[in-house]
Amino acid sequence: MNDHYPLKIFIVEDDVWYSSMLEYHLSLNPDNQVTKFHTGQSFLDALHQRPDIVTLDYSLPDINGDAILKEITERSPDSKTVIISGQENIKIAIDLLKKGAYEYIVKDEDAKDRIWNTLQHLRENLELKKELEELKEEVARKYDFSKVIIGNSYNIRKMFGLMEKAAKANITVSVTGDTGTGKELVAKAIHYNSSRKNQPFVAVNVAAIPKDLLESELFGHEKGAFTGSVARRIGKFEEAHKGTLFLDEIGEMEVSMQAKLLRVLQEKEITRIGSNEIVKIDVRIIVATHRNLTEEVKKGNFREDLYYRLLGLPIHLPPLRERENDVLLIAKHFIEDFCRENKFNRKSLSPEASKKLLGHAFPGNVRELKSVIELACVMTEGDEILPEHLNVMSANIIENFALKDATLKEFNIKLIQYYLDQFNYDVMKVARKLDVGKSTIYRMIQNKELYVNKNYSYPEGILN
DSSP states (O other), X not given: OOXXXXXXXXXXXSXXXXXXXXXXXXXXXXXXXXXXXXXXHHHHHTGGGOOSEEEEESBOSSSBHHHHHHHHHHHOTTOEEEEEESSOOHHHHHHHHHTTOSEEEEOSTXXXXXXXXXXXXXXXXXXXXXXXXXXXXXXXXXXXXXXXXXXXXXXXXXXXXXXXXXXXXXXXXEEEOOTXXXXXXXXXXXXXXXXXXXXOEEEXXXXXXXXXXXXHXXXXXXXXXXXTOOSOEEOHHHHTTTSEEEEETGGGSOHHHHXXXXXXXXXXXXXXXXXXXXXXXXXXXXXXXXXXXXXXXXXXXXXXXXXXXXXXXXXXXOOGGGSTTHXXXXXXXXXXXXXXXXXXXXXXXXXXXXXXXXXXXXXXXXXXXXXXXXXXXXXXXXXXXXXXXXXXXXXXXXXXXXXXXXXXXXXXXXXXXXXXXXXXXXXXXXXXXHTOOHHHHHHXXXXXXXXXXXXXXXXXXXXX
16 A cells, blocks of 8 residues: 555535534545545535545535535545445445445544544555556557657558558457568557456467367367366457457467367357356457468468458558668667666667668568567677678578568568578478478478478478
């Protein structure tokens, strides 16, 4: 409890002696700002000052206590009302509590102590509420669009415009972009700038959950629904009720599960596994994928009806190589953050180092840039980062691949093949280097898009 949290207290009491006693008692805490009113009308005339707490004599001579309580709840809903009555009438007390009174106290020898304790509890509640509001404001500031995604390029400014539209409307949003571009940050920024910002934001990475557990993860299950379900579990849809559910890598969802998801989105209700109870949900959906879902629909890997249900407002997060000079703005931000966190002297990029960054394709996008910059801050002895401190692939790699006019898919295939050759076909090393899922590389091998050494050990069925 914070004893220094100030309380504005209005005492509404026609008994002059009793009101003076309360004023003296409550003013023992110097942080309390206490004001007395001897009539209901004089109090109502001052209600616009919005007191934190009102101690209200239920039996005033000019206005009924019910009428005053109604005015308080309508005109100053955040004010807490403590009813003080000369009669111990349980029926009246229950009725007043239902109508919005915080407490009902009978005037007896213990009344002043009960009032004091009640105010102490209110002080704690108000302090917690204040801290919660400050945290919410901090989150809102943190997810200001321009702070979440650093940049001033045309593509980024265009994306900000779409994010603002998404935040103002309760529309499904589909975020696309390469791995490492920051799709979840975009989803959070939309949520925390929307009307649902005070409700939960729940993120689910579809690709990271085993296919046989995904239904339980999303919809929940009852105790005994299957082997190992020892208790009821609430699913992510229920967790996100009134808020936002972010489904990352939605393109990895199996077709059978897609049908169940489609039904939930259409009916706005879920049924936990092992239950017949229907649970209504109110959830805003944001999905993300690095796949081309249009192509996945054509291949039969993604349901066309679900695709159109999820498309909503499409927002494309451009890769770093398409963001002009943003790479230098982001690099500067990462340098400042890393130096501050590690108590390093302030560092800067040399002109040659800046040129090297601008010439790099950054297949790993912002994640790769962050890794490169943090390592450079450690490696440099002085206050200037030089080209040799930047551990990036040669800026001429595109020319080396002879793919200047290639599609993004062709470039990615060639890039992964390049590292497979460099790392002796070790998929795990390549996945870590490029920050891509090993399952993605295995799938490309299965599809004959990549060539590997057949003598190397791979999971069963990969080379068939």
